[in-house]
Amino acid sequence: MKNIGLNELRKLFLDFFESKEHLVQPSYPLVPQKDKSLLLINAGMAPLKPYFAGKEEPPKNRMATCQKCIRTGDIENVGKTARHATFFEMLGNFSFGDYFKEESLKWGWEFVTEYLQMPIDKLWATVYENDDEAFEIWEKQIGIPKEQIVRLGKEDNFWEIGIGPCGPCSELYFDRGEKFGCNDPNCKPGCECDRYVEFWNHVFTQFDKDEEGTYNPLPNPNIDTGMGLERVACIMQNVDSIFEIDTMKHILNKVCLHTNTKYNENKISDVSIRIITDHIRSIVFLISDGVLPSNEGRGYVLRRLIRRAARHGILLGKSDSFLNDVVEAVIATYGETYTELVEKQDYITKVIKVEEERFQETIHAGLEILNNFVKELELNNEKLLKGEHAFKLYDTYGFPLDLTKEILEEKNLDVDEVGFNDEMNKQRERARKARTGNNTAGWEEDVYTTLDKKITTSFVGYNDIKNKTKINAIVVDNEVVSQLNKDQKGTVILESSAFYGESGGQVGDTGLIYNQTFRGSVIDTKKGPNNQTHHVVVGEEGTIQVGDEIYTEVNELNRNNTSKNHTATHLLHKILKEVIGDHVQQAGSLVTPDRLRFDFTHFESLTPEQLNTIEHKINEKILQASKVQTFETSPEDAKQLGAEALFGEKYGDIVRVVKVGDESIELCGGTHVENSSEIGLFILINESGVASGVRRIEAITGLESYKYVKKQQDTINKVTEALKTTPTNMLSRLDALLLDIKEKEKEIEKLKSQISLGSVDDLINKAEKINGVSTIVTKVSDQNMNDLRKLGDTLKDKLQSGVILLSSTIDGKVNFVSIVTKDITQKGLNAGKIVKEAATITGGGGGGRPDMAQAGGKNPEKIDEALEKVKQILIESLK
Incomplete structure (x- = not known):
């Protein structure tokens, strides 16, 4: 058996299945693209669920991948065992209604015995207990002795997740030798000891389990295999732990x-x-x-x-x-x-x-x-x-x-x-x-999966906003129907469409759909599976049917405004990199007719100077009136041109590139203006944080920016009128007013302080003695919490020893401050507990240190009751 490195193993596997006419796809991103049931991709087949479920047409009926995976369910065992890991790579070959058990098992055997040269006497196979077909393929066609084929029950050798596609599976095991065993003479795969290592699972998805629990045979069964790359590397490198393989x-x-x-x-x-x-x-x-x-x-x-x-x-x-x-x-x-x-x-x-x-x-x-x-x-x-x-x-x-x-x-x-x-x-x-779903959500039947896979929509909207086309399908209330009537809302799928379906952050187009007998409003447009465009239509007059010829017309104003904002986001992305650094990456966007929102990776808020620079530079680029070019090319050529691609996005063999002059070049399927000058004025409205390491900029362009400037001018005019000045002198007039207010506030504070000092003497004179301890439990007028604390500190300094509870009401809200001098806290009195008792009675709460605490309440009418309660507590506590 050869000692093969992990990277070589990966290549051997993919090359082998490419020779068997499989389309080899690069790993899909760890972030699920179209599956809300998963937080992260956790298995090789997870990104391919739409193909297994029949929701989408696969690029080829035979595929192979080495998929990046993350699982954290057993994170507590990572590092403590030889095999647990949070990250791993899953090798897999897949058939979507093409080949089945015989080819899958034969090719599996060919790969491990001829390419990896695993010793045949070390290899065992397991099958589902009722799967005679798989057993016979292993024994009679491949030639494994039946003593090395083990039948196991549903728990081990049957794959299913709730309702939907499921089926038996067959696993390949490697015998590590007796020294890893349990000394049981009947030890074999299925035993819980470490002798037999399962390394390649072949799942035969041949049933569709319904809600009654019936296993209905699928007309086109699928193959889904998974082999842990790190695990097979352990076998090939003859090590006991994944931490001992070459890469780790x-x-x-x-x-x-x-x-x-x-x-x-x-x-x-x-x-x-x-x-x-x-x-x-x-x-x-x-x-x-x-x-x-x-x-x-x-x-x-x-x-x-x-x-x-x-x-x-x-x-x-x-x-x-x-x-x-x-x-x-x-x-x-x-x-x-x-x-x-x-x-x-x-x-x-x-x-x-x-x-x-x-x-x-x-x-x-x-x-x-x-x-x-x-x-x-x-x-x-x-x-x-x-x-x-x-x-x-x-x-x-x-x-x-x-x-x-x-x-x-x-x-x-x-x-x-x-x-x-x-x-x-x-x-x-x-x-x-x-989470929006669970692990079964990706398998739930979608009404659109029942449609003929040949029903697709060609997009003509880059060059046209009107077109004549044919209706291919209609869906109303999640059912495929033949017609859409007046006052009904449904999804209409057209043969061709000028309407842009929501994607890439750009919202879907709106507009009209009509013929001689029907008129309706397209209120939204979505991207569907299998290159379908879903037009959400509300019927206004007449009826349309599948097969009808129909005219469509995109709302031109909305489209143009959206395009302005979309091109502006490209300029914004470019300028952000210039101003704050190349580490900036797009983390999300929203492009509507009214505004644009752009999320990007950065680790601190932007300064006012940076924001001004960004806004200024973008407007400079707009006024340069640069031509906006769009063209299609290969991902490799686009990369050579320096085109920006979205994090985690998976692109096909042909990509669309949007180039704004010499300033910005990105991969993008959205709609754009033909010249940067069409954007008009770019105004940055807001910058904020949305998550750790992610900032958000919101901005407006075109007509919305004009409206914004006009509104600001109107506000300035009203302010200057109120200040009885001109826009030129507005700031100096405002500074003078603020200075005048500040001086008056100082005078007010001085007067309040004098009044407060007068009230201190009154309160000291009214202090009661409870078992030799001076206590002040009273209401004072119109004091906020800050003033109440100051008054309490002054009283404490005067008393030197004692207990104070002050209460006041401001704007219908109750404030309490409690102070207990340190010599009294040693007797067991606690300011926090005192103030909490008072606040509870008035419908509030609070607390603090044993020597000082504050609280609030909601019911001013209960202040007297609260103060009386505190007096009783003091009488009891100071006995």
């Missing part, structure tokens, strides 16, 4: 170098080294596919991986950021196959460095919070930190539970792990509900 070992050695550690010297350190080695691969590939750290969804997966890896760096004694230094090892290993890693290396490194440095900051903030929790426990003579507090440290500050436990143990304290796990489960449930 290279990364692991770099981890050791940057953490100044040695592998295989300390079991605890080894776990941390393996976790970092695994996680850094996931981190690099996620960022390269456009994921950024955040507190939800796939961004949270990335943030968790970065912080978990950084935390294990801390355990290895690494106090500063270092993960960005290991990126180079990942790219050196995978960059030849995944060229996007090389192209985005600087960007990937920057994202990791920023996130890791943030974690370094938050972990120190977390230590401070934990110390406060410890002080509170000690003050209250408690030994157990609440689970919700431990979870807050974990969730807000990235503070792992084991670190919290370790610090608490040093102080003879512990943590409520049950409560922590409850909070963790609540968060998982929130995340689950936040």
